[in-house]
Amino acid sequence: MDRVRLSKTLAFLLRHRPEVGGLKPDEQGWVPLEEACRAASKLMRTEVTTTVVRDLVTGAQTTRFEVRELRIRALSRSRAKEKWRAPRRHPRCTPPDILYHATTAERAAEVRDQDLLTAGPERHVYLSGDEAHAWRVAHRLRGALPEVLVIDASRARRKGVSFFRNRKTGLYLSSPIPTSAILNLQEGYAEQHSAGGFPVRRASDGGFELALVKVTRRSGATWEVAKGKLEPGETPEATAIREVQEELGISAALKVMKFIDTARYGFLIPGGHPRLKSVYLYLLEPLEPIEGFTPRASEGISDVAWFPVDEAVRAVTHSSLQPVMKRVAELLRDPSHR
Secondary structure, eight states, rough: OOOHHHHHHHHHIIIIIIIGGGGGTTTOEEHHHHHHHHHHHHHSSSSHHHHHHHIIIIISSOEEEEETEEEEEEOOOOHHHHHHOOSSSBBOOOOOOOEEEEEEEEHHHHHHHHHEEEESSOOOOEEBBBBHHHHHHHHHHSSSSEEEEEEHHHHHHTOOEEEEEEETOOOOEEEEEEGGGBGGGGOOOOEEEEEEEEEEEEEETEEEEEEEEEEEEEEEEEEEEEEEEOOTTTTHHHHHHHHHHHHHOOOEEEEEEEEEEEEEEEEEOOTTTTEEEEEEEEEESSSSOOOOOOOOGGTEEEEEEEHHHHHHHHOOOOTHHHHHHHHHHHHHGGGGGO
């Protein structure tokens, strides 16, 4: 049976037009389960049994309906949120900007229809910071097609979603997540790939310094890593070198010292369509002295400066880049780089 169609039919009957099916909800919205099944069977022109409906409500972990004994009712979004309880054993945390939820294509369609993601018997959403891990879990779930939802955790936090960390497994748990924070359930979703990096030079004290760019936007000026989009057929390494040279305004040749990490975050392009941005970041070694900079003003870059590593870590404040900056500091403290 088409579970999405059944969910929509029950919502129509229980929440919007009960009179169409001859249903008479009580003051709390309850109707006899058998009557709801008969009404749904007539509209869908196929037999809808109580077993099928119970499986939809309990097996799919949907918060759209509630079944109690021999009755059923539709739940409002506010009522669904009231059912959630914070986990007692796991500490509240600030998660990475992007997390992943393993599911099926069928369940993803239900989430889009409900406008809310919940999962698990306690209504906790289980999330992973590793996309590959989420796909492995999705392939083990029941359903025709595995699916992984891309969660913009930064946006979800701004919408009041709470996150917790299971220190033993490394997984994250959260309260119900609105679909407005699920990037690949929104119209116009696409991925964007960029690359960039940090030119590195020796400091007079024997340590290292990194070159950062100062970018001015409507929200203010921030120190960031130089980066840009991959051109067709271009490798991330080649993009990183090209974009750093262009944005810093230097002609010195650069070579890749080491891959650092991939930063991921969500954003909206003009028109409101969501993007998942993946930025591949590298440490870059100048093959000749860099005498000065000519910042690329057309990209909003107003300044370029060298920073000691610890100062660079503090200067770059974008949440998606903070783990990257810590990794940079770890790499440059490694004696093999000295």
